[in-house]
Every structure is written in structure tokens, then in C-alpha cells.
Amino acid sequence: MFFRWDWLRPQLTAPIVPTLGPIHPDVLSTDLFEDVLRAADTGDFLPYDKDRRWGGEKDEKVLREDVIHQPEHTLIPTLTRHGRGTVKVYAYGLRDSVIDEAAELATKLAAAHDVAGARVVRPLGPETAHPRGTRIQLKDFTTGPCPAPDGPVRPVTAWPATVQNTFAPFAETMAADGLAFLHTQMQAGQCGPVLATAIEGRIVGTIGPMEVRVDAIGCPQLLPQYFAVLPEAQGQGLGRALWRAAMHWGQSRGAAYQLLQTEVGGPSDRLCRSEGLASLGFSHMTHA
Numbered sequence: 001m002f003f004r005w006d007w008l009r010p011q012l013t014a015p016i017v018p019t020l021g022p023i024h025p026d027v028l029s030t031d032l033f034e035d036v037l038r039a040a041d042t043g044d045f046l047p048y049d050k051d052r053r054w055g056g057e058k059d060e061k062v063l064r065e066d067v068i069h070q071p072e073h074t075l076i077p078t079l080t081r082h083g084r085g086t087v088k089v090y091a092y093g094l095r096d097s098v099i100d101e102a103a104e105l106a107t108k109l110a111a112a113h114d115v116a117g118a119r120v121v122r123p124l125g126p127e128t129a130h131p132r133g134t135r136i137q138l139k140d141f142t143t144g145p146c147p148a149p150d151g152p153v154r155p156v157t158a159w160p161a162t163v164q165n166t167f168a169p170f171a172e173t174m175a176a177d178g179l180a181f182l183h184t185q186m187q188a189g190q191c192g193p194v195l196a197t198a199i200e201g202r203i204v205g206t207i208g209p210m211e212v213r214v215d216a217i218g219c220p221q222l223l224p225q226y227f228a229v230l231p232e233a234q235g236q237g238l239g240r241a242l243w244r245a246a247m248h249w250g251q252s253r254g255a256a257y258q259l260l261q262t263e264v265g266g267p268s269d270r271l272c273r274s275e276g277l278a279s280l281g282f283s284h285m286t287h288a
Helices: 005-011 030-042 049-055 097-110 167-173 179-187 240-251 267-274
Strands: 072-079 088-094 117-124 134-140 153-155 195-199 201-209 212-214 221-224 226-227 257-261 278-287
Touching: 005 030, 005 072, 030 134, 049 267, 072 097, 097 117, 134 179, 134 267, 153 240, 167 179, 167 201, 179 226, 195 240, 201 240, 221 240, 226 240, 257 267, 267 278
Parallel strands: 088 117, 221 257
Antiparallel strands: 072 088, 117 278, 134 257, 134 278, 153 195, 195 201, 201 226, 212 221
16 A cells, blocks of 8 residues: 555545545545545546546546655645646645645646646645635534425426526526536536526526435435525525525435535635534645
């Protein structure tokens, strides 16, 4: 095995794994990191990779020959060819000096692979005093019921056709939140149901797709969703109604938990904090 758990485990201040993103803390193991290295050789999705739902090929892969694994820090570089290409170096370690080492490695590898982007991803623990980037939050469905919310939330396909037809312009308006991509997947029939809320016959908010899959240890997980409400419709509780409807959907279909990434201080972050989700730490990405 490549990784020593007695070295790596103390460095994992937040449960983030290269190419997989945030995972449940109970899933962290040497085997998981070894699986990520093996996938670099095949280019295939791992069986529990949440990105499998989109089909195609796995774009991001670990540059396994360039991994640095030492007692006090571990640097794991990945490469994606999407767009102009990017090298990310996941910097695990307790000392701040790990950032400089990771930035140097990212810059070198970006030049070697002729890609434009060089980034450093630094996991930070939940006790971080002044966090930046994204917060990793855990919704545990085993601790209590998630009742269906009051409010106009239903699957897009359950709305009248005239309302369904407003999803396309809504998705274009919210393209920056990933809704245009989601709409493409919906049209291709390649994703689970999408929940939506409407006002005066027009869709103004959505969350989805809704899908449950098992994680690396066989525990059912509600997969992350795209989540957006039109700016002019915010402040009316529609986002909270959508989110609670999604949690009710997941729990009623056997999910044990969901992991969410929210921009620190953003609307979704404030919503999840107010709903009592547990903070598992942070992911801060910087230019090398």
C-alpha cells in the first residue's frame, strides 16, 4: 500500500478526498485513498463516485507518480483537461508551510502538463476561526424526522405543462448556479427527479436531482443537489421549503445522511446553519 494511515489520519483536518470531494467521516480510510490512486490508472469512475450519475468519463484523475506522502504532510495532485485544464494539489498537513509547497508543486505540474490552471486545495478543520471557501455540512437523517414542508413544492413533472415550460428560461437565468447543465441532464433523462416551487404559474426555485446511492461502506447517501431561487423571489421562505422538501424526500427513501458544500456566509450556508447541520470543516482553494 502507498499510504500509511498513521501518517495520513492526523493530517485529515476535514473529510475531503481528491477527485471524490467531501465524504462522511466514517468512510475515511487508507483503502479509500488507495482506490483513488488505482482509478488514476484506469480512468474509470469508482463504484461510489457521486459523479457517476452524469455518465461519460471521469475527467479529474490523480497524478499518482507525483504524490508526496511524508509523516507531517501529504500532497496529492490531480489533473483535469476540462476547458484549458487545471492541476489541483490537495494539501494535507497541520503546518501552514504546506501551502507554499503545494503551490510550488501545482505550478510545476501545470507547466509540465501544459494546462492553464494551478490551484491549491487546503482542507481546514471545523474549529477554524476565520474560515473562507466552502463549508462541509452533514445532515444526519437518523437523528429525527424530516417532515414535508408546507408550501408549493413538487417535482417539475408534477406541475401543469404551462408551469413546466417556464423551467427552461429559469434554468438559463440561473446558469451560473449550474441550472443550465441540470436542465440538459433532465432533457436527456439522465438524472433523478427535480423539485421546484412556482409563483403565479412560473418556476422561481428548484433543488435536484434527487438520488440516493450507497457510499464506500454501503451506507445510503442522498447525493448533492443543485439549489437555486431567483433573486427577486428570495426572502419568502421558498429556499427553506425547497430544502426541507429535499430532506423529506431523502429520508423517506432510506438515506442515512447528506453532505453539502456551502459558500461560507452565503444564503445556503446560513440556511443550513439555521437548520442545525453539523459542520465538518472547510475547503479553501487558492491560485498557486
